[in-house]
Amino acid sequence: MAKFVFELNQSLDGYIDHQELGPPNPSLFRHFVERVRDLTGMVYGRRMYEVMRYWDEDAPDWDAEERAYAAVWRGKPKWVVSRSLKSVGPNATLVADDVEAVMRGLKAELAGELEVAGTGLAQSLGDLGLIDEYRLYVHPIVLGHGKPFFAGPRPRLRLVANDLIAKDVVRLTYAPA
Numbered sequence: 001m002a003k004f005v006f007e008l009n010q011s012l013d014g015y016i017d018h019q020e021l022g023p024p025n026p027s028l029f030r031h032f033v034e035r036v037r038d039l040t041g042m043v044y045g046r047r048m049y050e051v052m053r054y055w056d057e058d059a060p061d062w063d064a065e066e067r068a069y070a071a072v073w074r075g076k077p078k079w080v081v082s083r084s085l086k087s088v089g090p091n092a093t094l095v096a097d098d099v100e101a102v103m104r105g106l107k108a109e110l111a112g113e114l115e116v117a118g119t120g121l122a123q124s125l126g127d128l129g130l131i132d133e134y135r136l137y138v139h140p141i142v143l144g145h146g147k148p149f150f151a152g153p154r155p156r157l158r159l160v161a162n163d164l165i166a167k168d169v170v171r172l173t174y175a176p177a
Helices: 026-038 046-056 064-075 099-109 119-127
Strands: 002-011 041-045 078-081 092-095 112-117 133-139 157-166 169-176
Touching: 002 099, 002 119, 026 064, 026 112, 026 157, 041 046, 041 099, 041 119, 046 064, 046 078, 046 112, 078 099, 092 099, 112 119, 133 157
Parallel strands: 002 112, 002 133, 041 078, 041 112, 078 092
Antiparallel strands: 133 169, 157 169
C-alpha cells in the first residue's frame, strides 16, 4: 500500500513561494535529488505541475545536479489532478474525473511513497483521509504573505520526526493524530 506524503518548502511563518525562498543550497538540492529518486511517483495539482514542467526540457546552463534532478524527475510517473488541462507531458497521467477513486486505487495498488504537491490538492486529499504524512521543509525566512502550506484547517496532527536537512533547513514530519 502506498503512502501519500504532502511536502513542500515553506517559510518560518508558514508560506510557500518558491520564487521568494530562492533556489535550494547545494546540500538541500542533493537531498531533493535523492528524495525524488526514492519516490514511487508524484501526484500534482495543476499549478504545481505547471511549475515542475520546468524539468521536462534540459537547459544549457544547468549544472550536473540540475541534470541529475531532471533525469530522476522525468523517470517518475506523475498523476496530474486537473479539470482545466486537456493534456499532460511525458510520463504523466491526467486525472480529471473521479479523483477519489483514482487516488484510492493508487494507494491500494502501489507500494512506496507518492509525493503530493499542491496545497488545494493536499487539502482535498486530506479531507478524504488519504494524506499519511505532512512534511514541512522550514526555511529561516519570514515572508509575511503568500500562499499558506495548509489550504484550510486540518484535524490535530502529531509530530513523527524532525530532521536537520541542510545547515539551516529543518524538515518537520506530521501524521494525522
